[in-house]
Amino acid sequence: xxxxxxxxxxxxxxxxxxxxxxxxxxxxxxxxxxxxxxxxxxxxxxxxxxxxxxxxxxxxxxxxxxxxxxxxxxxxxxxxxxxxxxxxxxxxxxxxxxxxxxxxxxxxx
Amino acid sequence: xxxxxxxxxxxxxxxxxxxxxxxxxxxxxxxxxxxxxxxxxxxxxxxxxxxxxxxxxxxxxxxxxxxxxxxxxxxxxxxxxxxxxxxxxxxxxxxxxxxxxxxxxxxxxxxxxxxx
Numbered sequence: 001x002x003x004x005x006x007x008x009x010x011x012x013x014x015x016x017x018x019x020x021x022x023x024x025x026x027x028x029x030x031x032x033x034x035x036x037x038x039x040x041x042x043x044x045x046x047x048x049x050x051x052x053x054x055x056x057x058x059x060x061x062x063x064x065x066x067x068x069x070x071x072x073x074x075x076x077x078x079x080x081x082x083x084x085x086x087x088x089x090x091x092x093x094x095x096x097x098x099x100x101x102x103x104x105x106x107x108x109x
Numbered sequence: 110x111x112x113x114x115x116x117x118x119x120x121x122x123x124x125x126x127x128x129x130x131x132x133x134x135x136x137x138x139x140x141x142x143x144x145x146x147x148x149x150x151x152x153x154x155x156x157x158x159x160x161x162x163x164x165x166x167x168x169x170x171x172x173x174x175x176x177x178x179x180x181x182x183x184x185x186x187x188x189x190x191x192x193x194x195x196x197x198x199x200x201x202x203x204x205x206x207x208x209x210x211x212x213x214x215x216x217x218x219x220x221x222x223x224x225x
Contacts, residue, residue, distance in 0.1 A: 034213060043115070043202050043216030044153065087152075096143055097204070097214060099153040 003027070003090045009104040018075040020103050022088030025069040031092055033064060035073045037084040038102075044087065047073065083107045111137050113205050115217030122193055122224055130188045130220045132203030138183035139205035143214070144176075147200040159186040159203075193224040 005023040012018040024033065035047040048055055048062045050071070055062045061074040075082055087102040112135040122128050132142055140161045145153040157178055158166040165178035175197075177189040186205075190197055200221050204214040 032212065036213075038153075041200070041219070041221075043113075043204070043219045046213035046215065049212045085152075093212060094208065096155060096158055098155060099145075101152050 003098075004088045004100055006086075006088050006100065006103045008101070009106065011106045011108055012075075012078045013108050014080060015077055018073075018078040018082065018105060018107070020073040020075075020086050020088075020105065021070065022073070023070045024088070024090045027068050027090050031090050033062065033068075033071050034089045034091065034097070035060070035062065036087045036089065036097075036099075037082075038087070039081075039084045044099075047086075078105075078107045080107050080109060111135075111205075111207065111215040113203060113215045113217040115203055115220055117220060118218060119221040120223070122222070124194055124224055125192055127189055127191045128193055128222060130190075130201055130203075130222075132186045132188070132205070132217050134184045134205045134207075134215075137205075137207040137210070139186075140183060140208055142180060142186040142203055142205040144178065144186075144188050145202045145204070147202065147219075153202060156188075161186075190222065193222070195224045198222055198224045 034049045036044040038044045050062045064071045085102040114133045142159040144156045159180040180186040202219040204216040206214045
């Protein structure tokens with residue numbers, strides 16, 4: 001059963017911030033929110049994770065609501081190379097990853 | 110960063126033959142690796158968890174006699190598709206992480222299997 005809900009697809013103009021939402025209303029206290037992306041015909045790539053606090057790394061920022069029932073992945077300056085399927089996953093740290101359908105992000109030139 | 114190497118990147122085989130796919134963790138030891146497959150325009154589906162030195166754990170609906178998994182060392186897991194048929198044509202992907210170290214799994218680049 002999917003633990004997360006994401007929009008099927010989104011468009012974003014090149015150079016703008018891409019904001020990808022994810023709902024995870026049944027998340028448990030010790031479960032993390034992970035984001036991965038898969039560029040066409042490649043293996044998925046880990047982007048970022050968080051537990052309660054907002055997080056930022058060289059790739060993206062992760063904003064988690066205070067009740068932890070939803071989160072947003074932010075790609076601050078989207079480029080054409082960010083076109084991919086983005087997966088929001090909720091799991092315990094060492095658990096296997098079960099992928100949902102993800103969000104297909106199109107970056108428009 | 111952590112690198113997972115998968116080989117071959119693509120393979121074409123005749124129906125009825127077997128194909129072996131290798132997954133190696135290049136700069137870390139992985140007691141656990143995961144195998145997925147992905148059909149066109151679909152998400153990744155977890156097939157099995159590969160455990161070093163013990164039997165793999167298969168997800169419901171995955172035939173363990175058809176998809177043989179061997180994890181003989183801390184850096185290598187293999188998936189053998191036995192008696193392959195055209196419906197086994199798919200994109201097979203492995204992942205791994207050094208247990209207890211950091212977060213997030215590293216994925217291989219995938220193997221595209223075509224059975225003719």
